[in-house]
Amino acid sequence: MGKQTKFEDYSGFVEKFKPKKTTDDCYTPPLVYDAIANWVAKEYGLNKADFVRPFYPGGDYLRFDYSGKTVVDNPPFSILAKIIDFYIKNEIRFFLFAPQLTSLKHSKKECAFLCCDCSITYENGATVKTSFLTNLEPPDICVRVIPELNDLIENANNENLKQQKAPPLPKYKYPKEVVSIALISTYARHNVPVTIKKSDIEWVDGFVLDSQRKEGKAIFGGGFFVSHTMGQRLDEARRQADEARRQADEARRQADEARTVTWELSPRELEIIDRLEQAENAPPQGGFLMPERS
Numbered sequence: 001m002g003k004q005t006k007f008e009d010y011s012g013f014v015e016k017f018k019p020k021k022t023t024d025d026c027y028t029p030p031l032v033y034d035a036i037a038n039w040v041a042k043e044y045g046l047n048k049a050d051f052v053r054p055f056y057p058g059g060d061y062l063r064f065d066y067s068g069k070t071v072v073d074n075p076p077f078s079i080l081a082k083i084i085d086f087y088i089k090n091e092i093r094f095f096l097f098a099p100q101l102t103s104l105k106h107s108k109k110e111c112a113f114l115c116c117d118c119s120i121t122y123e124n125g126a127t128v129k130t131s132f133l134t135n136l137e138p139p140d141i142c143v144r145v146i147p148e149l150n151d152l153i154e155n156a157n158n159e160n161l162k163q164q165k166a167p168p169l170p171k172y173k174y175p176k177e178v179v180s181i182a183l184i185s186t187y188a189r190h191n192v193p194v195t196i197k198k199s200d201i202e203w204v205d206g207f208v209l210d211s212q213r214k215e216g217k218a219i220f221g222g223g224f225f226v227s228h229t230m231g232q233r234l235d236e237a238r239r240q241a242d243e244a245r246r247q248a249d250e251a252r253r254q255a256d257e258a259r260t261v262t263w264e265l266s267p268r269e270l271e272i273i274d275r276l277e278q279a280e281n282a283p284p285q286g287g288f289l290m291p292e293r294s
Contacts, residue, residue, distance in 0.1 A: 027123035028074045028097070031163075035156035036132075037072050039149055040095050044136045046070055066092045070136075073097070074122075084109060084133060095136055100129040104143070112137035116150040120157050174223070176231035178204070181221035187237055190244035194237050200230055 041048040053073040054064040061075070061083065074097035075083050087094045088110045098106070100115065107113040114132040121127045130153075137144065174180060179196070187194045201224040208218045226234065265273070 028120070029123060029157075029160040031160045032120055032153060032156045033074075035152045036095075036149075039152055040070075040072055040136070046136075062086065066090075070094070071096065080133075081106065084111060088135065093136060095132060095134040098131050098133045100131040103131055103133055106133050107142045110139065111135045112141040113143050114149070115143060115145050116153055118150050118154045118157065120153065121161055172217075172220075174209075174219070176235040177226055177228060178209070178219070178223055179226055179234060180219050180223040183234070183238065186241045190241040190248070192237050192241045192244060194234065196226070196230075196234075201226055 037048055037051055040046065040051070050069050051072040052064070052066065052069040054061040054066075054071060055073045055075045069092075071087065071092060071094040077099050080096070080098060080103070083096070084094070084106055086092075094111075097120075098113075100117070104113050104115075111133050112135070114134060114137075116131050118130070119127050120130045174183075179201070184194070186192075203224045204219060204222070206218070207222045212218060
């Protein structure tokens, strides 16, 4: 017999067979891609028919025919730097999807970083904060934040998710004299002690209220009746749970604040900033200023 792989537990064994979601397997939903491509065509005065997508499974971007074309595509993020260097060296126009948190550094090259604070849910289910790198901007542009593009992507992504998923389930609210597993779970989640005796309850027949029966609904997980007085006590426990949740949220906020580190600037760095300030306020030396885009 061959050598067998040992796993510490069953979950480790199952994990071996799960497909891995990587940033190199993030295929863009058509709704999202079209929204972005339409914006690129309008913003830069380009023909969408000239857009190409060389990063398909099995494709070779190094041997792709880019004649008269503009790349608008979602490349493998693991080789993004290599791709950008190739396009810049070969004077190929590009507008590339890029991971938001790690792509600013590429704007040191002959391209600009277009920051969009929105997430895209890709075809493999991975949700990635996405921005863009492009050489379609004027050469002196380093960073642009474009609310219009952000809104277009967010709307397209939400519409795509809506088409993929069933409509959200309704939320049910029960009288305080009806105790469901969802309510009990709230107490447990926020460490609110509750004890209910068997003598204090009567089970809901079939876990269905009369008002639910005609709608074909039921109390998920089961439930039971309690008296008005017990219902009041449990309602007070619910309010305690709500307050516990509020306090937990505040504690998390304070913890985040306590972990925040503010870095100070050195005299050398302040000199750099002063130089940039002087250049910013210096009167123009002839020529003309490019008007800002509306």
